[in-house]
Amino acid sequence: MGAKGLTIGVFDSGFGGLTVLRELLPLVAGAHCVYLGDTARLPYGSKSRETIVRYALSSARFLQQRGAQLLVVACNTATALALDELRAALTIPVVGVIQPGAEAAAAACREQETGDREQEKMAGVLVLATQATIESHAYARACAALGLKATEKACPLLVPLVEEGWICEETPAVGGSANDAARASVTAQVLRIYLGEALRDAPESRALLLGCTHYPLLRPEIERTLAELGRPLRVIDSAQATARVVARILSENGGARGGLTGVGEATCEFFATDSVRKFERLGSRFLGRPVGEVQLVDLGG
Ligand code: DGL
Numbered sequence: 001m002g003a004k005g006l007t008i009g010v011f012d013s014g015f016g017g018l019t020v021l022r023e024l025l026p027l028v029a030g031a032h033c034v035y036l037g038d039t040a041r042l043p044y045g046s047k048s049r050e051t052i053v054r055y056a057l058s059s060a061r062f063l064q065q066r067g068a069q070l071l072v073v074a075c076n077t078a079t080a081l082a083l084d085e086l087r088a089a090l091t092i093p094v095v096g097v098i099q100p101g102a103e104a105a106a107a108a109c110r111e112q113e114t115g116d117r118e119q120e121k122m123a124g125v126l127v128l129a130t131q132a133t134i135e136s137h138a139y140a141r142a143c144a145a146l147g148l149k150a151t152e153k154a155c156p157l158l159v160p161l162v163e164e165g166w167i168c169e170e171t172p173a174v175g176g177s178a179n180d181a182a183r184a185s186v187t188a189q190v191l192r193i194y195l196g197e198a199l200r201d202a203p204e205s206r207a208l209l210l211g212c213t214h215y216p217l218l219r220p221e222i223e224r225t226l227a228e229l230g231r232p233l234r235v236i237d238s239a240q241a242t243a244r245v246v247a248r249i250l251s252e253n254g255g256a257r258g259g260l261t262g263v264g265e266a267t268c269e270f271f272a273t274d275s276v277r278k279f280e281r282l283g284s285r286f287l288g289r290p291v292g293e294v295q296l297v298d299l300g301g
Contacts, residue, residue: 005030006250009068009092011059014042014272015163015279016213017074018286020097021268023243024072028250031266034066037283038299040273043159044077045130045212052132056082057089058299062271064090072246073097076211076238077130080138093249100245101209101238102142102150108207108234109148124149124204126233128194128222129211131156139211151202155194155212161187162214163282168221184221191218191225199231208233217286270294 008028010021014037021035038044038059044052056078060071071094073079073086079096087094105125113123127139127150134154143150161167168184199205208226210216216237226232272279276294283291 005032006069007032007034007067008070008072008246009034009036009060009063009066010072010074011036011038011056011063011078012075012213013037013044013055013077014039015282015286016159017072018283018291019213019216019237020072020074020239020242022286022288023237023240024246025266025268027243027247028266030264031250033266033268034063034068035268035270036063036297037270037272037279039275039279040299042274043130044075044081045132045159046156047132049081049132049136052078052081053085056086060086060090060094062297062299064092066269066271068092070095070246070250072242074239074242075213076101077132080129080133080136083138095242095246095249097213097238097242098138098142098211100241101211101236102139102146102148103245104238104241105143105207105209105236106146106148108236112206112234123147123206124151124202125207125209125236126150126198126202126205127152127209127211128155128158128198128215130154130159133211139209149204150209151198151205152211153194153198153201155190155215157190158187158194158218159212159214161190162217165285167217187218188221188225191221192229195222195225195229199229205231205233207236209236209238211238213239213286268292271297273297273299 073096079098083096131154134152140150166183166187279294
Protein backbone atom coordinates (compact mmCIF):
# COMPACT_ATOMS: atom_id res chain seq x y z
CA MET A 1 0.00 0.00 0.00
CA GLY A 2 1.26 3.42 -0.90
CA ALA A 3 0.39 6.81 0.57
CA LYS A 4 -2.67 6.81 -1.70
CA GLY A 5 -4.40 4.22 0.43
CA LEU A 6 -5.44 0.66 -0.10
CA THR A 7 -6.09 -0.49 -3.66
CA ILE A 8 -9.14 -2.70 -4.13
CA GLY A 9 -9.61 -4.58 -7.40
CA VAL A 10 -13.20 -5.25 -8.44
CA PHE A 11 -14.11 -7.29 -11.49
CA ASP A 12 -17.16 -8.51 -13.30
CA SER A 13 -18.02 -9.86 -16.71
CA GLY A 14 -19.24 -6.37 -17.57
CA PHE A 15 -21.26 -3.58 -16.02
CA GLY A 16 -23.16 -5.56 -13.38
CA GLY A 17 -20.36 -5.52 -10.81
CA LEU A 18 -20.82 -1.77 -10.63
CA THR A 19 -23.84 -2.52 -8.41
CA VAL A 20 -21.32 -4.03 -5.95
CA LEU A 21 -18.93 -1.09 -6.36
CA ARG A 22 -21.83 1.33 -5.78
CA GLU A 23 -22.48 -0.31 -2.39
CA LEU A 24 -18.77 -0.55 -1.59
CA LEU A 25 -17.64 3.02 -2.25
CA PRO A 26 -19.39 4.67 0.72
CA LEU A 27 -17.88 2.03 3.04
CA VAL A 28 -14.22 2.34 2.00
CA ALA A 29 -13.29 5.98 2.40
CA GLY A 30 -9.70 6.63 1.34
CA ALA A 31 -9.40 3.50 -0.80
CA HIS A 32 -8.59 3.41 -4.49
CA CYS A 33 -10.86 1.06 -6.45
CA VAL A 34 -9.78 -0.35 -9.81
CA TYR A 35 -12.76 -1.81 -11.68
CA LEU A 36 -12.51 -4.13 -14.67
CA GLY A 37 -15.53 -5.00 -16.79
CA ASP A 38 -14.70 -7.90 -19.11
CA THR A 39 -17.26 -6.65 -21.62
CA ALA A 40 -15.61 -8.27 -24.67
CA ARG A 41 -16.36 -11.72 -23.20
CA LEU A 42 -19.72 -10.94 -21.60
CA PRO A 43 -21.94 -12.74 -20.68
CA TYR A 44 -20.25 -15.29 -18.44
CA GLY A 45 -23.60 -16.67 -17.28
CA SER A 46 -24.25 -18.81 -20.34
CA LYS A 47 -20.69 -20.18 -20.69
CA SER A 48 -18.99 -23.38 -19.54
CA ARG A 49 -17.01 -23.70 -16.31
CA GLU A 50 -13.68 -24.01 -18.18
CA THR A 51 -14.28 -20.80 -20.10
CA ILE A 52 -15.48 -18.86 -17.05
CA VAL A 53 -12.41 -19.96 -15.04
CA ARG A 54 -10.08 -18.88 -17.87
CA TYR A 55 -11.76 -15.48 -18.26
CA ALA A 56 -11.93 -14.88 -14.50
CA LEU A 57 -8.23 -15.73 -14.03
CA SER A 58 -7.07 -13.31 -16.71
CA SER A 59 -9.32 -10.53 -15.37
CA ALA A 60 -8.11 -11.09 -11.81
CA ARG A 61 -4.43 -11.22 -12.80
CA PHE A 62 -4.82 -7.91 -14.61
CA LEU A 63 -6.13 -6.29 -11.43
CA GLN A 64 -3.39 -7.80 -9.29
CA GLN A 65 -0.84 -6.39 -11.75
CA ARG A 66 -2.54 -2.98 -11.42
CA GLY A 67 -1.72 -3.07 -7.73
CA ALA A 68 -4.88 -4.53 -6.18
CA GLN A 69 -4.26 -5.67 -2.61
CA LEU A 70 -7.67 -7.27 -2.27
CA LEU A 71 -9.88 -8.62 -5.03
CA VAL A 72 -13.66 -8.48 -5.04
CA VAL A 73 -15.18 -10.92 -7.51
CA ALA A 74 -18.24 -8.78 -8.16
CA CYS A 75 -19.83 -11.37 -10.40
CA ASN A 76 -22.01 -14.19 -9.14
CA THR A 77 -21.16 -16.45 -12.09
CA ALA A 78 -17.39 -16.01 -11.69
CA THR A 79 -17.71 -16.53 -7.93
CA ALA A 80 -19.80 -19.67 -8.41
CA LEU A 81 -17.48 -21.25 -10.97
CA ALA A 82 -14.01 -19.86 -10.35
CA LEU A 83 -13.56 -18.71 -6.74
CA ASP A 84 -11.34 -21.64 -5.69
CA GLU A 85 -9.13 -21.24 -8.78
CA LEU A 86 -8.84 -17.49 -8.18
CA ARG A 87 -7.84 -18.00 -4.56
CA ALA A 88 -5.25 -20.60 -5.59
CA ALA A 89 -3.77 -18.43 -8.34
CA LEU A 90 -3.58 -15.03 -6.62
CA THR A 91 -1.42 -13.88 -3.77
CA ILE A 92 -4.01 -11.38 -2.44
CA PRO A 93 -7.23 -12.02 -0.48
CA VAL A 94 -10.22 -12.76 -2.71
CA VAL A 95 -13.83 -12.05 -1.70
CA GLY A 96 -16.74 -13.42 -3.72
CA VAL A 97 -20.41 -12.51 -3.60
CA ILE A 98 -21.99 -15.87 -2.79
CA GLN A 99 -21.00 -16.47 0.83
CA PRO A 100 -21.99 -12.91 1.89
CA GLY A 101 -25.30 -13.26 0.03
CA ALA A 102 -26.06 -16.61 1.65
CA GLU A 103 -25.18 -15.27 5.11
CA ALA A 104 -27.44 -12.24 4.64
CA ALA A 105 -30.28 -14.53 3.51
CA ALA A 106 -29.79 -16.79 6.53
CA ALA A 107 -29.87 -13.77 8.85
CA ALA A 108 -33.08 -12.51 7.19
CA CYS A 109 -34.72 -15.92 7.60
CA ARG A 110 -33.64 -16.15 11.25
CA GLU A 111 -35.31 -12.81 11.93
CA GLN A 112 -38.57 -14.35 10.76
CA GLU A 113 -38.37 -17.47 12.95
CA THR A 114 -41.77 -18.79 13.96
CA GLY A 115 -40.73 -20.82 16.99
CA ASP A 116 -42.13 -23.97 15.34
CA ARG A 117 -39.16 -26.38 15.07
CA GLU A 118 -40.63 -28.36 12.19
CA GLN A 119 -41.22 -25.18 10.20
CA GLU A 120 -37.71 -23.96 11.01
CA LYS A 121 -36.20 -27.10 9.53
CA MET A 122 -37.97 -26.26 6.26
CA ALA A 123 -37.00 -22.58 6.17
CA GLY A 124 -35.75 -21.64 2.78
CA VAL A 125 -34.60 -18.98 0.41
CA LEU A 126 -35.36 -18.52 -3.25
CA VAL A 127 -32.26 -17.70 -5.30
CA LEU A 128 -32.48 -16.06 -8.73
CA ALA A 129 -29.33 -16.14 -10.86
CA THR A 130 -27.83 -16.90 -14.28
CA GLN A 131 -27.94 -20.39 -15.80
CA ALA A 132 -24.26 -21.10 -14.98
CA THR A 133 -24.60 -19.97 -11.36
CA ILE A 134 -27.72 -22.08 -10.85
CA GLU A 135 -26.20 -25.15 -12.51
CA SER A 136 -23.15 -24.88 -10.23
CA HIS A 137 -25.43 -25.05 -7.13
CA ALA A 138 -22.92 -22.79 -5.37
CA TYR A 139 -25.71 -20.87 -3.63
CA ALA A 140 -27.45 -24.11 -2.59
CA ARG A 141 -24.22 -25.37 -1.00
CA ALA A 142 -23.49 -22.08 0.78
CA CYS A 143 -27.08 -21.92 2.08
CA ALA A 144 -27.11 -25.58 3.15
CA ALA A 145 -23.96 -24.99 5.21
CA LEU A 146 -25.93 -22.33 7.05
CA GLY A 147 -28.95 -24.60 7.60
CA LEU A 148 -31.02 -23.03 4.86
CA LYS A 149 -32.74 -24.76 1.95
CA ALA A 150 -32.24 -22.90 -1.33
CA THR A 151 -34.59 -23.19 -4.26
CA GLU A 152 -32.65 -22.04 -7.30
CA LYS A 153 -34.17 -20.46 -10.38
CA ALA A 154 -32.25 -19.56 -13.54
CA CYS A 155 -33.54 -16.34 -15.14
CA PRO A 156 -31.54 -16.07 -18.40
CA LEU A 157 -33.70 -13.33 -19.92
CA LEU A 158 -33.14 -10.81 -17.15
CA VAL A 159 -29.51 -9.81 -17.91
CA PRO A 160 -30.25 -8.80 -21.53
CA LEU A 161 -33.44 -6.98 -20.50
CA VAL A 162 -31.55 -4.94 -17.90
CA GLU A 163 -28.70 -4.18 -20.32
CA GLU A 164 -31.16 -3.01 -22.94
CA GLY A 165 -32.69 -0.72 -20.31
CA TRP A 166 -36.08 -2.47 -20.45
CA ILE A 167 -36.70 -1.76 -16.82
CA CYS A 168 -39.54 -0.10 -15.01
CA GLU A 169 -38.39 3.16 -13.47
CA GLU A 170 -39.82 3.81 -10.01
CA THR A 171 -40.77 7.25 -11.26
CA PRO A 172 -41.38 7.04 -15.01
CA ALA A 173 -39.56 9.77 -16.91
CA VAL A 174 -41.77 12.71 -17.82
CA GLY A 175 -42.57 12.40 -21.50
CA GLY A 176 -41.58 8.69 -21.53
CA SER A 177 -42.89 7.15 -24.75
CA ALA A 178 -45.56 4.49 -25.13
CA ASN A 179 -42.73 2.20 -26.23
CA ASP A 180 -40.91 2.73 -22.91
CA ALA A 181 -44.04 1.56 -21.10
CA ALA A 182 -44.39 -1.41 -23.46
CA ARG A 183 -40.74 -2.41 -22.89
CA ALA A 184 -41.16 -2.18 -19.14
CA SER A 185 -44.29 -4.30 -19.33
CA VAL A 186 -42.37 -7.04 -21.19
CA THR A 187 -39.89 -7.22 -18.30
CA ALA A 188 -42.76 -7.20 -15.79
CA GLN A 189 -44.34 -10.14 -17.62
CA VAL A 190 -41.06 -12.07 -17.75
CA LEU A 191 -40.65 -11.54 -14.01
CA ARG A 192 -44.19 -12.70 -13.32
CA ILE A 193 -43.50 -15.95 -15.20
CA TYR A 194 -40.13 -16.61 -13.52
CA LEU A 195 -41.33 -15.72 -10.03
CA GLY A 196 -44.64 -17.56 -10.44
CA GLU A 197 -42.80 -20.75 -11.44
CA ALA A 198 -40.15 -20.37 -8.74
CA LEU A 199 -42.61 -19.72 -5.92
CA ARG A 200 -44.65 -22.79 -6.85
CA ASP A 201 -41.52 -24.87 -6.21
CA ALA A 202 -40.58 -22.99 -3.03
CA PRO A 203 -43.59 -22.77 -0.69
CA GLU A 204 -41.27 -22.56 2.34
CA SER A 205 -39.18 -19.63 1.09
CA ARG A 206 -39.01 -16.64 3.37
CA ALA A 207 -36.54 -14.52 1.45
CA LEU A 208 -35.51 -13.97 -2.14
CA LEU A 209 -31.82 -13.60 -2.90
CA LEU A 210 -30.70 -11.55 -5.91
CA GLY A 211 -27.91 -13.85 -7.10
CA CYS A 212 -26.86 -11.83 -10.13
CA THR A 213 -25.26 -8.41 -10.35
CA HIS A 214 -27.93 -7.08 -12.73
CA TYR A 215 -30.94 -7.88 -10.61
CA PRO A 216 -30.67 -5.00 -8.09
CA LEU A 217 -31.81 -2.76 -10.97
CA LEU A 218 -35.02 -4.81 -11.06
CA ARG A 219 -35.55 -4.81 -7.31
CA PRO A 220 -38.60 -2.48 -7.25
CA GLU A 221 -40.28 -4.55 -9.99
CA ILE A 222 -39.38 -7.82 -8.25
CA GLU A 223 -40.85 -6.56 -4.96
CA ARG A 224 -43.98 -5.38 -6.78
CA THR A 225 -44.40 -8.74 -8.52
CA LEU A 226 -43.90 -10.69 -5.28
CA ALA A 227 -46.65 -8.58 -3.66
CA GLU A 228 -48.97 -9.16 -6.63
CA LEU A 229 -48.36 -12.90 -6.37
CA GLY A 230 -49.28 -12.76 -2.68
CA ARG A 231 -45.74 -13.71 -1.51
CA PRO A 232 -44.04 -10.48 -0.34
CA LEU A 233 -40.71 -12.14 0.52
CA ARG A 234 -37.88 -10.06 1.92
CA VAL A 235 -35.44 -9.29 -0.91
CA ILE A 236 -31.74 -9.72 -0.17
CA ASP A 237 -29.11 -8.14 -2.39
CA SER A 238 -25.79 -9.99 -2.46
CA ALA A 239 -24.09 -6.77 -3.67
CA GLN A 240 -24.95 -4.98 -0.41
CA ALA A 241 -23.97 -8.00 1.67
CA THR A 242 -20.61 -8.30 -0.13
CA ALA A 243 -19.78 -4.61 0.34
CA ARG A 244 -20.40 -4.96 4.09
CA VAL A 245 -18.14 -8.04 4.27
CA VAL A 246 -15.32 -6.30 2.38
CA ALA A 247 -15.54 -3.25 4.67
CA ARG A 248 -15.45 -5.54 7.72
CA ILE A 249 -12.43 -7.49 6.47
CA LEU A 250 -10.55 -4.28 5.74
CA SER A 251 -11.26 -2.72 9.09
CA GLU A 252 -10.36 -5.96 10.93
CA ASN A 253 -7.08 -6.18 9.02
CA GLY A 254 -6.37 -2.47 9.00
CA GLY A 255 -3.14 -2.77 10.92
CA ALA A 256 -1.72 -5.76 9.11
CA ARG A 257 -2.44 -4.65 5.56
CA GLY A 258 -2.18 -0.93 5.91
CA GLY A 259 -5.99 -0.68 5.90
CA LEU A 260 -7.95 2.33 4.81
CA THR A 261 -6.92 5.88 5.30
CA GLY A 262 -10.56 6.63 6.17
CA VAL A 263 -9.99 10.07 4.71
CA GLY A 264 -11.75 11.48 1.67
CA GLU A 265 -13.97 9.74 -0.83
CA ALA A 266 -12.80 6.48 -2.35
CA THR A 267 -11.38 7.07 -5.82
CA CYS A 268 -12.06 4.91 -8.89
CA GLU A 269 -10.41 3.90 -12.12
CA PHE A 270 -12.31 1.96 -14.78
CA PHE A 271 -11.16 -0.52 -17.41
CA ALA A 272 -13.20 -2.42 -20.00
CA THR A 273 -12.22 -5.03 -22.56
CA ASP A 274 -14.65 -3.71 -25.19
CA SER A 275 -16.19 -0.38 -26.24
CA VAL A 276 -15.37 2.22 -23.62
CA ARG A 277 -18.19 4.44 -24.92
CA LYS A 278 -20.75 1.73 -24.24
CA PHE A 279 -19.27 1.16 -20.80
CA GLU A 280 -19.47 4.87 -19.97
CA ARG A 281 -23.10 4.99 -21.15
CA LEU A 282 -24.42 1.76 -19.58
CA GLY A 283 -22.15 1.77 -16.56
CA SER A 284 -23.62 4.94 -15.17
CA ARG A 285 -26.99 3.23 -14.82
CA PHE A 286 -25.43 0.46 -12.71
CA LEU A 287 -23.17 2.73 -10.66
CA GLY A 288 -25.92 5.28 -10.03
CA ARG A 289 -23.66 8.14 -11.11
CA PRO A 290 -21.49 9.00 -14.13
CA VAL A 291 -18.66 6.51 -14.61
CA GLY A 292 -16.32 9.05 -16.19
CA GLU A 293 -13.32 8.02 -18.26
CA VAL A 294 -12.93 4.32 -19.07
CA GLN A 295 -9.69 2.80 -20.40
CA LEU A 296 -9.62 -0.02 -22.93
CA VAL A 297 -7.61 -3.13 -22.11
CA ASP A 298 -6.96 -6.22 -24.22
CA LEU A 299 -6.90 -9.47 -22.22
CA GLY A 300 -6.75 -11.71 -25.27
CA GLY A 301 -9.31 -14.36 -26.19
N1 DGL B 1 -22.26 -10.62 -13.71
C1 DGL B 1 -23.02 -11.81 -14.00
C2 DGL B 1 -23.48 -12.43 -12.67
O1 DGL B 1 -23.55 -11.77 -11.65
C3 DGL B 1 -24.21 -11.54 -14.90
C4 DGL B 1 -23.83 -11.20 -16.32
C5 DGL B 1 -23.18 -12.35 -17.05
O2 DGL B 1 -23.83 -13.38 -17.31
O3 DGL B 1 -22.01 -12.24 -17.39
O4 DGL B 1 -23.79 -13.59 -12.64
